[in-house]
Amino acid sequence: MSCHDAPEPVPVRRSAGPTTVLDEPRVVLVGNPNVGKSTLFNTLTGARQRVVNAPGTTVELQEGRWRADDGWVRLVDLPGTYSLDARSPDEQVAADAVREARTDLVVLVVDASGLARSLVLAGQVALVGAPTVVALTMSDVARTREVAVPPAALAARLGVPVVAVDPRTGAGVDVLARTVAAALEAPHALRLRRTPADPDEPDDAERVFAWVADVLAAVQPEPSQRGAADGTGRPAQPVRTWSDRVDRVLLDPRVGLPALLVVMWALFQLATTVADPLVSGIDTLVNGWLADAVRDVLPSSGIFSWVPGLVVDGILAGVGTVLSFVPLLALVFVAVALLEDCGYLARAAFVADRAMRFIGLDGRAVLPLVVGFGCNVPALSATRTLPHARQRLLTGLLIPFTSCTARLTVYILVASTFFPGHAGTVVFVMYVASALLVVLGGLVLRRTLFRDVPRDPLVLALPAYQRPALRPIALSAGVRVLAFVRKAGAIIVATLTVVWVLMAVPVTGSHRIAEVPVGDSLYGRAASAIAPVFEPAGFGTWEASAALATGFVAKEVVVGSLAQTAAVAEPADPSQPGDLASRLRATFAASSGGHGGAAAAAFLWFVLAYSPCLATLAEQRRLFGLRWTLVGVAAGLTIAWVGAVTVFQVGSRL
Amino acid sequence: MNLAQSDPGDVVTVVRVDLDEAMRKRCRELGLSPGSVVHVTHRGGFGGRVVGIGADRFALDAQTCVRVYVSPVGAA
Numbered sequence: 001m002s003c004h005d006a007p008e009p010v011p012v013r014r015s016a017g018p019t020t021v022l023d024e025p026r027v028v029l030v031g032n033p034n035v036g037k038s039t040l041f042n043t044l045t046g047a048r049q050r051v052v053n054a055p056g057t058t059v060e061l062q063e064g065r066w067r068a069d070d071g072w073v074r075l076v077d078l079p080g081t082y083s084l085d086a087r088s089p090d091e092q093v094a095a096d097a098v099r100e101a102r103t104d105l106v107v108l109v110v111d112a113s114g115l116a117r118s119l120v121l122a123g124q125v126a127l128v129g130a131p132t133v134v135a136l137t138m139s140d141v142a143r144t145r146e147v148a149v150p151p152a153a154l155a156a157r158l159g160v161p162v163v164a165v166d167p168r169t170g171a172g173v174d175v176l177a178r179t180v181a182a183a184l185e186a187p188h189a190l191r192l193r194r195t196p197a198d199p200d201e202p203d204d205a206e207r208v209f210a211w212v213a214d215v216l217a218a219v220q221p222e223p224s225q226r227g228a229a230d231g232t233g234r235p236a237q238p239v240r241t242w243s244d245r246v247d248r249v250l251l252d253p254r255v256g257l258p259a260l261l262v263v264m265w266a267l268f269q270l271a272t273t274v275a276d277p278l279v280s281g282i283d284t285l286v287n288g289w290l291a292d293a294v295r296d297v298l299p300s301s302g303i304f305s306w307v308p309g310l311v312v313d314g315i316l317a318g319v320g321t322v323l324s325f326v327p328l329l330a331l332v333f334v335a336v337a338l339l340e341d342c343g344y345l346a347r348a349a350f351v352a353d354r355a356m357r358f359i360g361l362d363g364r365a366v367l368p369l370v371v372g373f374g375c376n377v378p379a380l381s382a383t384r385t386l387p388h389a390r391q392r393l394l395t396g397l398l399i400p401f402t403s404c405t406a407r408l409t410v411y412i413l414v415a416s417t418f419f420p421g422h423a424g425t426v427v428f429v430m431y432v433a434s435a436l437l438v439v440l441g442g443l444v445l446r447r448t449l450f451r452d453v454p455r456d457p458l459v460l461a462l463p464a465y466q467r468p469a470l471r472p473i474a475l476s477a478g479v480r481v482l483a484f485v486r487k488a489g490a491i492i493v494a495t496l497t498v499v500w501v502l503m504a505v506p507v508t509g510s511h512r513i514a515e516v517p518v519g520d521s522l523y524g525r526a527a528s529a530i531a532p533v534f535e536p537a538g539f540g541t542w543e544a545s546a547a548l549a550t551g552f553v554a555k556e557v558v559v560g561s562l563a564q565t566a567a568v569a570e571p572a573d574p575s576q577p578g579d580l581a582s583r584l585r586a587t588f589a590a591s592s593g594g595h596g597g598a599a600a601a602a603f604l605w606f607v608l609a610y611s612p613c614l615a616t617l618a619e620q621r622r623l624f625g626l627r628w629t630l631v632g633v634a635a636g637l638t639i640a641w642v643g644a645v646t647v648f649q650v651g652s653r654l
Numbered sequence: 655m656n657l658a659q660s661d662p663g664d665v666v667t668v669v670r671v672d673l674d675e676a677m678r679k680r681c682r683e684l685g686l687s688p689g690s691v692v693h694v695t696h697r698g699g700f701g702g703r704v705v706g707i708g709a710d711r712f713a714l715d716a717q718t719c720v721r722v723y724v725s726p727v728g729a730a
Contacts, residue, residue, distance in 0.1 A: 083683050087676065114710045120683045145709040205679065239709070244695055247711075253699035350713040354700045357715075457673055457718035459681060462704060462711040 024065070025184050027073045028097050030125065031109030032118055033080030033387065034346070034463035036137040038062070040109060040167035041077035042472030044176075049475075051483040054093040058624050059389050061093070062479070069181035073104075079387070082117065084124040085205075087456070089389035099128050105183055106132045107176075108190075110162075112142035112149040113464065119215055122158065122190055123208030131187030133179055134162040135172075141464050145239050149219060157215050160188045168469040243464040247347065256351045263339070263348065264370040270331050271374030272405055278327035286320035306504060306514035314500030318493030321554065325377055325615055326481055332371055332378035333477035339367070340385055341468035346460060353458055359442030360450065362386050363458070365395040369438065372402030373431075376616040380623060381480065390453045393624050397632050398441050400612050400620075403434035406555035410607045413559050413574035417581040418588070418600035430608055437609060437639070449631075488618035495614055499553060502526065518546060518565055537606065537644035538592035538599030538652065548606065554613045598651030602644035609640035655726075657694070657703055658719035664694040666724035673721055684712060691727060 031037040042049070045064030052063050062077040078097050079090035086092035098106055108125055110118040125132055134154070142148050155162035161179045165172035192211045249255050291312045298308040339345045349363035356363045364386050372379035379399045383392040408427070415426035446453070502523040506516040518524045519542065527546035534540040534548075543565040550561040563570035566583040577584070585596055592599035611617055611633050620629040660666055668690045671678050681687060685707040696704035701716030714722070 083680065085676075085679065085683075087680060114708065116685055116708060117683070117710060142709065147709050209682070240695075243711070244706075247696055247704065251696045251698050251704060251713075253697075256699060346713070350698055350702065350704075353702070353715055457677055457721070458702070458713065458715035459677075459684060459686070459718060460713040461684070462713055464711075 024072050024074045025104035026076065026102055027066070027068070027105045027107055027180060027184075028076045028078050028103050029107050029109060030078050030094060030098055030121070031080060032082055032111055032114070032121060032461075034343075034461060035080070035109050035111040035114075035118070036167040037080060037109045038077055038476070039341070039469050039472045040135060040137070040165065040173075041075060042475045043167050043170050043173060045075055047475060047478070049479055051479060054097075057089055057093060057389065058393065059090050059093045060384060060623075062476070066177075068177045068184070071181060071184075073180070073184070081121070083121060084128070087454075088387060090387055098125055098130055103130060105180065105187065106130045107135055107180065108132050109135045109137055110154075111138045112136050112164075113138040113145055113147060115142075115147070115149055115220065116212060116216055119212040120208060123192060123211050126190035126192045126211075127204055127208070129189045131183060132160045132190050133176070133183045134158060134160055135176055136162055136164045137167060139164055140166070141466070144464075145241060147220065153219050154215075157218050158190055160190055167472070168467075241464065243343070243462075246465055247462070250344075250347050251350065256347070260348050260351045260366070263344070264367065267332070267335055267367060267371055268374050270335055271328060271371050271378060275328040275331055275375075278331075279324045282324045282327065283320060286323060287317060291316055305512070309504060309514040310497070310500060314497040315493060317500070318496035319489075321496065321615065322485055322489040322492050326485065328375055329378050329381055329481050329484055330477050332382055333480055334473055336367060336371075336382045336385055337473040337476060338468045341466070341473060343463045343465040345385060346462050350458070350460055350462070353460075357455075357458075359439050360446030360453070360455075361395055361398075361442055362388065362391045363460075365391065368395055368399060369402055372399040372404065373434075374405060376400055376402065376404050376612045377484075377619050380616065380619045381484065383623070384480075388453070390450060393628060394442070394445055394450050394453065396620060396624055397445065397628070397635070398438050400616055400632060400636055401434060401437040401441055401609065403431055403608055404555070404612055406613065407607055409574045410551070410555060410558045411604060413562070413571070413577055413580070414584075414600050414604055414607075416575045417577050417584050418597050423575065426604070430604060433605070434608055484619065484622070487622045488615065491618040491621065492614050496553065499523070499550075517567075518561075523549070533641070534606075534644075535591070536648070537602040537641070538595060538648040539588060539603050539644075541587055541591045543587055544591070544603065548610070551607060552611055552614065554615070555607065558607065592648070592652065595648070595652035598648045598654075601651050602648035605647050606640045606644040609643055610636045655724060656720045657705070657714065657722040657724055658701055658716055660694045660703065660724060662694050662697050665691060665727045666694065667691050667727055668722060669725050670723040671721065672723065673718070685710065686712070686722070692724070 029037050029041055041062060044066045049062050049064030052061055054061050059079060064075050066073050066075040078094040081091040081094040084095040084098060086095045097103055106125055108122055110122065136149060136151050151162045151164045161183060163172055163176045163179050165176055192207055250259055294312055294316060295308045298311060299305065300308060345364060348366065352366040353363035356365050368379045368382040371382050376399050380396050383395050386392045386395060411427045411430050415423035419426050503518060503521050504514040505522040506520050507522050507525045509520040511520055524542060524546060527549055528542040530545040531540045531542045534544060546565050547558050547561040551558040559574055560570045563580050566580055568579040568583060571577045571580055588596040588599045617629055620632060668686060668688050670688060671681050671686065673681065690707060693706035694703055695706045695711060698704060698713060701719065702714060703719050704711055704713050
């Protein structure tokens, strides 16, 4: 909308206390990507924040409460955008929020080191006519680059208050609070003044560009400071910064790729080797000590003898599963946020762009996909670094095909049992197959469900390298881990409890509740009902079906399930399967008409391709909604089944 | 010449940006439009370039670089 003569907005309501949330004015943070907007948000709100989805979208926003001088406001951190002329769902959310009537004030975060680019957005906010306060960031970087912006001069030109802030140190936020409080009482909107160059320019975009040049000329009178955006065509003196010097190394094709591989290796190690002891520690704490303590206080005999089983093996196991993801998620969140905040993520996106673009993904998708080979759950969470909602969804649908370490135990067991001389090769082939599934999945999705995602030319801003701000990163990681525990956690605990009930209820034989062999339980009956589906793949037994159904919950327990249904002890080392090996060979040989190896290969394929675990599904549902989660499950099961049948039918004829 | 033919250290003026209209507008919002003076700061893998527009740095892939026509500063 164009507002040459936008009416002065009416004064907005303010709340006096911290409890009257609904009456609190809504203040939105708007700005280009990488201008310190989210750091400012975290500094202002502290722990009083939560992750919410923008209505009707999968775009995540952080919303919090901020005490602006003597009253509370609701502060919303909008997705970074260069323009209100949106080119992605995320940018659309930002543009809509600025235009919404319920937005009482826009805090426009202006990058002093990239003033021209920030002013373009300011000009578009001016067209909307929303009440605005400018928070001027990156003044230190601007001074380094010899393009300092005097706040007073900028304020005089823009007609709204301008406050210089440093989101990392908190410098200036007190002044910002007072300024926002005053602006809520007496709002001012940015106005596009008519410029001498285009006094009657009818086109809004042209008016914005003319206004930007006009403001730049007033605020940064030296053409060399303005760079190219002044449109004068005069050469500006290049300023070589230390970021340029670092980039000479990290963007050099000979160094950049190995450097990216090292970063990816480190992330993978973080999601596996570093996280493992923490995950085990939580498992010991919840499923060991806490479980024992709970068992001690609950009745172990009588008509309620099943209660400890339900509480410990159902509910508490679910809680333990959820909590075991906490250190893993926190580590990956912090690591990815550090990479983003220090400026490396944009370089990684540039280096990986060509390879990722081949399968229709954004260069930034490389990090979540690599994390996926460690664990799919934090990988899904790491997709938040992709700036386009459809790209996040596309990557999120491919992540389950990255073979997480939980699947490795199944590969080792089955490969050691059926291909003892070539177990290493078989495991390697599984990882190659996983990579191929990601590539082919990307190619197919881009040509079908994701044809709408534009293949945009890459014009990617490379922010200056900087020291990451640790406190805001820790806060943000905490809030996001909490969102997982609350939303995905409820689904995981509920489902694991239902699985326990299915395994506890006897349907054949004379067993007491919770003291029933799997084969005689409701779960075993259900597995038997499913088994014929797998006959064309050579493993149509209730034991295999039960193991795969358990694998739907978590792949870690597939080996245990196979051992349980074979009535042997679970091998401590899956590469030394012992009694389980002979039982498995006998079961698979019987179900496959003597082609146990082909059936085993088909089983491996199925384990690779179908849904990795309940936690992944719960996180997909949280991030992308139920519909897309079901689409992913259906696609995974279809690919798994068709592939397994093909592997068996071909393998058994060789 | 186009941007893909430039070398790190070159200072060039953008002559034409041969992209679709929406993308051309986005490039202009970022400061990359006819008349802009850009510094080629780095050469990336597969023919990409990093350019300095004022104090900003932008990475462009090879396909985009060949669509950005430039002339050396000082040339007619």
